[in-house]
Amino acid sequence: MTFFSLNRCISYKLLLCLYLPAGVLLLTVLLASVHMDIPLAMFTRDPADITHTSPFLGVVSNICILLWCASAAICFFSFFVLRKTGANSAAIFFLFSGLLTSMLMLDDLFLLHERIFPEYLHWRQRYIYLSYVSIVLVYLTAFRHIIFKNNFLLLALALGFFFLSVAVDCMATKMETLVLDYHLFEDGFKLFGLASWLGYFGEKSLYMMFRPDG
Template structure:
């Protein structure tokens, strides 16, 4: 029992957990709560889910929310690989995962807060995203090739197709809702493929293994 207790109460592990998880979580929660309350939001509006606040179905925005999960999953895989498997990845792979992880977080924030729909012109956002994608590709081309270039380009194709439809949808002579089904469908497939690419890029062991095709 003493041995188990010692393993549980290791000072280094306790300090690490408190500094990395507990304190940042408390700060984020308290600061977010206070800032939003100062903006006029009620406590219930801040801490409760949209479906609960509007007395709607729990499936409200289901596919959109799953898409955000996929973005976050991509980022999590990238950052976990960088911090926990340093000996299994080379510098090029680490750089690629850092960039795609940060890009995934950026796109998740955009999707969650609807940045390009409400706050910044979609044309500016799309131009920035295209530039960032091109920069990642040019700066990490060899690493992308050795991990899973097909998945990278396929993800880019579906996401670009979604953006293209979004830009021209007002000129398409079809029902707006039907057009959006295709736009969001291509986007969802693109996000899923992006997750697949990042998972493969993270699983690739340049020193010991061949590319992992999942």
């Protein structure tokens, strides 16, 4: 296959989907750097490199983001595959699961409920948590016929671990004087929750690929 024939095999729509978001991101970063008078390197370089600290800076947090991302990727991939097979209800389930996972991933990645919303929008954390809980409850209610039709233990464990992580976060001020390194519990519960979340959607995806009515 020559270069030109290979080039014709590449969809221009695919290239647009791949490179347009990347270009928009770089342009946004450039504009933010100029407008906020922040060095461009602060947006693009690795935090450990910028702060000249250990390369293991935030390693557990970074792994958590990877688990969020992997879960979202599984959900969106399953959505496209199941939509092609005509399993619409299953496809919609994975679409909204992917959107929910992406929302939580962005919150975790950019510290939305911890820094951005409270400091820049002046939203109280209790209301942010309440909003997220409401969204999760609506999601569980809307797709209960799919979620509870077969094994949902991993999802229940994931939600339980997330609840414990949030509980530790809410009691952080008190726990700091009672428990040394309480972050181990807060972030540890989140890590176990994400492992369960990824396991649930990975298993659910495999199950519904072969039994889209399940």
